[in-house]
Amino acid sequence: MVQGITEPLGSIYAPLMQVYGGQILAGISPGHGGQHLEGIPVFDLVEQALLSVGAVDTSVIFVPPYQVLDAALEAIAAGIRQLVLVTEGVPPMDMMRLCRVAEASETLVVGPNCPGIIVPGQILLGTHPAEFYTPGTVGLVSRCGTLTYEVARELSQAGFGQSIALGIGSDRIIGSTFQQWLQILDEDEQTEAIVLVGKIGSDSEEVAARYIIEAIDKPVVAYIAGRTLPQSQYIGHAGAVVSSQVAGLRDEIGTAESKISALRQAKVPIAECLSQLPDLLKQVLKGSPKTSAKS
């Protein structure tokens, strides 16, 4: 299902997702019920759509930022347990509330401010440009948007297709974390190795590194963006801000050095640049990448 299907992003990506092979059963857009977008029936309300099309696994949400919480709560209330929030700029207070509800209802929330999920050759739930991805055995989990595409392209060109690739979101408060996805990829039978893409700011990579030590058996390699950026500077959305809100309380976290040293402790090889990622993958897979192209 696509919520916000008549919004600018929704109307661009819903047809692309449909073409890629995912079955889009319904679109939601209040006031547009009864219309069709590229053959996808549009409804006013999620529960109304479900009555008509039956159960839905996942909803991809493209509504404006201040409507994301409401759209997500509407989907959860209707029984949908996987949500992808693409929209950028959802207020943290809304995400806090959504995370509480999602935890209580065991709903998987990806995003916000993210490209969503792609299972190459099978299904697209978000905005990943299909041409950069090939089916294979590398799980790709990233905290970036367009950089995820770049990494996928690099891997595909080197013969490393992807089992699942996703961006977990660039905002400060996101639904599912690196840890959750590392665990999913660790259990996924298609996945033989994991590529983790992070960037400076927040403590996500540090926490992920600790989790890798505790719980992940499959080989993980990493890339961290922003290594040459002066510490006082940050780029773009607030996710990259080092969150030292109370002076001195946590300013040692979030730098490239802090992330790299945490990942080294977890024995995760770190690529200096993107083109090193395939070499590192070869090493951790002991020189025999099974790039089983299923397509």
Add this chain to the structure above:
Amino acid sequence: MDLLEYQAKQLFYEMGIPVLPSQQIDHPKDLKGLKIPYPVVLKSQVYTGGRGKAGGIRFVENTIDAVAAAQTIFNLPITGMYPAVLLAEAKYDADRELYLAVILDWSARRPLLLGSQRGGVDVEATIGAMQQVVVDQEFSPFYARRLALKMGLQGELIRSVSAILEKMYQLFLQKDLDLVEINPLAVSSAGELMALDGKITANDDALGRHPDLATLQEKIPHQIKTKMLPRDLADTTLVELEGNIGILCNGAGLTMTTLDLVHKAGGRPASFLNLGSEYRHNNSPEVLRDRIQRGLELMMQSKNLKVVLVNTLGNVMLCRQTAEAIATHLQHQAGSRVVPFVVRLVGDQFDEARQMLQALNLPLFHDLDEAIAEAISLSK
């Protein structure tokens, strides 16, 4: 967005958090109509720590002293900022000073209550005694009392300090704040509480639904020369560095990666600009084109600039839009200083983009490393 002290105190007042009688001073002559009895404290309204040490806070006993002191403070830059407003406030005798704050813990995705018995200007002492309580479910006042006890408060102070925290939390929630801080919260010898200084950071993403907070921004002085960057760089704000290569990308991670690669290959960025991610709900080709053009105009103002490296990546028409925007920019620039462009694009409509740029004699690259090598050689 950080609010100034007097703006934060106005919100405290509306919420019922005790603040001293005070008056906003826009001009030294306003002090002639001062309604607060002397002695009075005059405080520079700039958003930075260390105002006191810099001379931005002065005690005055009468109107003549006050006008002179106000003139001095208005003309005193603190880390490059001049105040647009001073706050005149009654003096207060504190017996003890506490620290209280409500913040969002990004990774726990929960609000955090912070408190220290050692409030005031000694940050290290404050942090050394800092206690915290995570608000893991719907807020209820017991969370505040839990913090008060952890701080080691006793007797009547448990209830009175908790009541202040509860109001801070309400403010935090109602106004979508990233931070509400009272430091110091003075405790008088009679056990009365008074917020002597306050700090509020509003969440930028939520400002659109709080017009009252957004209008406060007008009064906040801009830094003249700054190392801190504006928050929303995605709104085509340029960041200037020391080198000579201008870098324009879409997305934060991609921008950082491009900068890292240029550094690694021996190049020196003059500036960088992030066009923003693809996930704004209202993204359209027109918006993108406009952002690229505005970005390039900003970039051209840098004198050291020798070459521009454009690296954009994405879905749906991005290649053609980027090429069109660059072409339009170059047409507008015709006649003025010409800086070479190195453009790297990947995505749909690459061939159309190549034809468009070929007509302008601009090289178009598919491979990022090659594009960077070319940009660096042009910068030498």
